[in-house]
Amino acid sequence: MTTDQWVIPFYQKQFKWLRDAEAEMANYLQIEANNIEEQIGIEFNSMLDIGAGIGSIARALDARGIAMTTLELVPDLVEAARRRSPKSIDIHLGDFYTYTFPKQFDVVSYFDGFGIGTDEDQLNLLKRMKSWVKDDGSLLIDIYHPNYWRTIAAGQKMKIDDAERIYSFDEEHCRMIDSWWHNEHPEEIVTQSLRCYTVDEASSMCEKAGLTITGIFPGGAMDFDNWTYKETAPLSGCLSYRIKLTKTI
Template identity: 40%
Template sequence: MLELGAGSGQFAVAAAKRGYKVTVIELVPKAINLMEKLASEHGVEQNLHIIYGDFYKVDIAGQFDVVCYWDGFGIGSNEDQQRLLNRVSQWLKSDGMALIDIYTPWYWAKVAGEEMEIGHIARRYDFDPVGCKMIDTWWQKGEPESKVTQYLRCYSPADLNLLMKESDLQLDRIKAGGEMNYESREFISETSLERAMSYLAILVKS
């Protein structure tokens, strides 16, 4: 199994504990340190291979049964996503599958303007209808100059199919993600695709 952008390694370590051989690519040294510590705490260092680098650039020998990318697809341009999908195809065995979280445009358009507070941190969601991007802004309460904003391109399944038109990947099936009730601050894990904030795209080679 190959995980892209593994962060501090919660999924990778959990998969390794289940007996999977997991290779991860991570760009942030601090995240790698946390991942190594977590792997050591759970005794799975032998099942976890960590590659420090940019998954747009690193070279990996061999192919994988599963390639997964959680909560990050959509950073950059359409061309960036196509380049990444081509790399995923190269890393994937002919009978393998890719699991990719993808944000939905309808959900993030609906919740534009929502604000919340998490401890000392304030957060606001907005939506760019022209670029079809979710806009996520964080700042320290009382310090608006500390704002940090990230943009994530949202894709409907139809958009995703267009993105993969020149690829040998195809959309095999979809699993709807959850939605947030901002009035009750309750996360609803089971919902329909038209209400979901994201979906899991399961891709196979054509």
């Protein structure tokens, strides 16, 4: 599999244009670490987080004594993670479809990014994630919900720090489209495109990978009328939902 050409340029630009607000996110990161521990439901000692970005979640869990390993494709993000992280976090730069690990983990996660490439790519990634987790371990994956992107987000435009963005929805391929540009250079647009899945579609794909959904956790949603973010929303109206997976017996 060849990674889509948009991936590295998009996330490089996004990282460059956004203000460094990690210090302001401290409370959010602790809440997210709590959520992860609650969603796994049992004590775990090791975790691999792929698509880890600058490693914020990894640092929050490392501080709780979890042996964290991260895998990220974008060099700029990996460099930032290495500058900010303690030596206890094992940070890797590489492609999810070719990178290998010499050990397995209690938990393998992919937050806020699943859906790059084709359905076949997603299936292959699930199989690779399955190979990285222990037989009695769990996976946590965020899945974008098509209802939200089709009916709520499509057409919405916003400004964030030095950037502007607009959402759209590719109905034929069931993909959310997220286009960004620097506010001083609107002609230079970078776009991410992520496949959205209903719960039934996600469940069917996971079954093909030898995985079973054992938990579903709806995420939040943006209220564009009032310009506020709701931390929790109904499954049918959430931006994304998180699934917990175990190996099928």
